[in-house]
Amino acid sequence: MHLLDKLQLNFEEVEPPFSNQEAMDEATRCLYCYDAPCITACPTGIDIPTFIKKITTENLLGSARTIMEANPVGASCARVCPTEELCEGACVLNHSSKAISIGKLQRFATDWAIHNDKILFKAGKQTHKKVAIVGSGPAGLSAARELALLGYSVTIFEKDTEAGGLDTYGIVSFRLPKRISFWEVEQVKSVGVTIQTNTTVGQDISLKELQDSYDAVILAVGMANVPMLGIPGEDAQDVYDAIEFVKATKTGALSKDFHGKRGVVIGAGNTAIDGATCAVRLGANNVKILYRRTEAEMTAYDFEYTFAKQDGVEFRWLHSPTQILQDENGQVTAIECMEMTLGDPAEDGRRRPIPTGNVKRIEVDFIIKAIGQSRYDWLDHAEVMTNKGVITIDEQFQTTAVGIYACGDVIFGDGQGEAMVVSAAEQGKQTAYAIHEQLLGKRSETSA
Known part of the structure; x- marks a missing residue:
C-alpha cells in the first residue's frame, strides 16, 4: 500500500x-x-x-x-x-x-x-475568595487547578462547547487526541473548579460583571483566528483558516471531500504543519507549504518539519502569495506567488523577504492560511492595555485594569517567551501564585 x-x-x-x-x-x-x-x-x-x-x-x-x-x-x-x-x-x-x-x-x-481513572489531587482549605478565568486552555486550566489547591472558588468561562482550548481543538488528533485533554479537564474539575461552557465574555457576560463579582479575573483567552492575507481572491471557496480547519477535523465538522485534491498551506509554523498533515490524512494527494522565507527562518519545530516531510508534504521556499484565482462558481483554481529573495535582517533578526519580480502559478483545489493569529480588539475597550494585540502585564501578570490578570498566548510576544503549551501552563501557575500573594499576602506554592 x-x-x-x-x-x-x-x-x-x-x-x-x-x-x-x-x-x-x-x-x-x-x-x-x-x-x-x-x-x-x-x-x-x-x-x-x-x-x-x-x-x-x-x-x-x-x-x-x-x-x-x-x-x-x-x-x-x-x-x-x-x-x-x-x-x-x-x-x-x-x-x-x-x-x-x-x-x-x-x-x-x-x-x-x-x-486507571486516577484522581490525583484534592482541593485546599477554602479561603472564601473567588476567581474567574476566561478561557480553558492550558494557561486557564493550570491557573484554575493551582488556585483550587490553594483554596479558591474558581469558575472558568469557556466560549466553546467543550473545555480544553488549544489542546482540545487546536492540535491535531494524531498528535494529541481529545481524550487526553478531557482527562486533564476532569482533573481540574475534580478539585472543585466549575467550567461554564458556551459562554462568551463580551457577549453572554461582560468583563465588568466579572470584575464586580469576583476577587480577581484571569484572561487566558489565547489568540483569535488567522488574519486575512490581504490579496485578491481570498473570498474564494475552499480557502480555510488553519485553526478552524484543524478544529473541524477534531469535531467532525469538516464535510468536504479532499480525496485526490491538490492544496497549499501558506505559512511555516507548527499550525501550518498541522494543517498540511491533516489535509494529507483527509485524502489530498498533493500538499505544498508556501513560505516567503527559507527553511532557516521557519518557526515550526524541527520534529514537526521532519514529520511533514515524512507525510509527503512539499515545501516551496521564498514564495509569497499575491493572488488567488477562482472559476465562475467561486471555486479556487490556482494561486499566484511572487518569488522572493532575502535582504537585510528585520527587527526580529530574520532577513527580510524582497520580491524578485518573478511570478509563479500553482494549480490548487484548496488553500489553508496559517500566517499567525490575530488578537482580540475588545480588550482595548475594557481598559486592558495592549500592544499590537498583546496584553500588557507587569511582573505579577497584572494588566492595566484593576483586578485583571493575563497569561498564556494572549501575552505571548514582547519578551514573554515562546508560545508553547508548557510555557502557558507555567504562566497559569505563576499567575495563581501572584493572585494568592495579592489577595492573601501569601506566596506559598502548592504541593502534592
Whole structure:
C-alpha cells in the first residue's frame, strides 16, 4: 500500500507508546542526577529524575502525581512538547550515548493514570475568595487547578462547547487526541473548579460583571483566528483558516471531500504543519507549504518539519502569495506567488523577504492560511492595555485594569517567551501564585 493511502483518514496517534518493558528499560538508564539539568530545562520544573525513578519502582501513581503536580497539562505536554529542545536536550547522556526519552516516559506514567481513572489531587482549605478565568486552555486550566489547591472558588468561562482550548481543538488528533485533554479537564474539575461552557465574555457576560463579582479575573483567552492575507481572491471557496480547519477535523465538522485534491498551506509554523498533515490524512494527494522565507527562518519545530516531510508534504521556499484565482462558481483554481529573495535582517533578526519580480502559478483545489493569529480588539475597550494585540502585564501578570490578570498566548510576544503549551501552563501557575500573594499576602506554592 502506498504511504499516502496508509495515512488517509488515519487520525490515530502516530507515536506508539512504550510497552511496560520498554519503559522500565528506558527508566533504568536515568542517572538520577544531582541538580539535574533536565529539571531546569523544563518550563514547569517537573522533578524529572523523581518521576522516572518512581517508574523503576512501579509506583506509577506517584510518578503521574509528580508530573501533574508541576504541570497540570502534563499528559498533553508529554505528546506535544519540543522535548529535544528542552528536557531531553539538556540530558547529560547526550554527551555519551543518547538522551533519556523523557517525553515518552512522561506519557507512559500519565497514560497509566488515565487508563486507571486516577484522581490525583484534592482541593485546599477554602479561603472564601473567588476567581474567574476566561478561557480553558492550558494557561486557564493550570491557573484554575493551582488556585483550587490553594483554596479558591474558581469558575472558568469557556466560549466553546467543550473545555480544553488549544489542546482540545487546536492540535491535531494524531498528535494529541481529545481524550487526553478531557482527562486533564476532569482533573481540574475534580478539585472543585466549575467550567461554564458556551459562554462568551463580551457577549453572554461582560468583563465588568466579572470584575464586580469576583476577587480577581484571569484572561487566558489565547489568540483569535488567522488574519486575512490581504490579496485578491481570498473570498474564494475552499480557502480555510488553519485553526478552524484543524478544529473541524477534531469535531467532525469538516464535510468536504479532499480525496485526490491538490492544496497549499501558506505559512511555516507548527499550525501550518498541522494543517498540511491533516489535509494529507483527509485524502489530498498533493500538499505544498508556501513560505516567503527559507527553511532557516521557519518557526515550526524541527520534529514537526521532519514529520511533514515524512507525510509527503512539499515545501516551496521564498514564495509569497499575491493572488488567488477562482472559476465562475467561486471555486479556487490556482494561486499566484511572487518569488522572493532575502535582504537585510528585520527587527526580529530574520532577513527580510524582497520580491524578485518573478511570478509563479500553482494549480490548487484548496488553500489553508496559517500566517499567525490575530488578537482580540475588545480588550482595548475594557481598559486592558495592549500592544499590537498583546496584553500588557507587569511582573505579577497584572494588566492595566484593576483586578485583571493575563497569561498564556494572549501575552505571548514582547519578551514573554515562546508560545508553547508548557510555557502557558507555567504562566497559569505563576499567575495563581501572584493572585494568592495579592489577595492573601501569601506566596506559598502548592504541593502534592
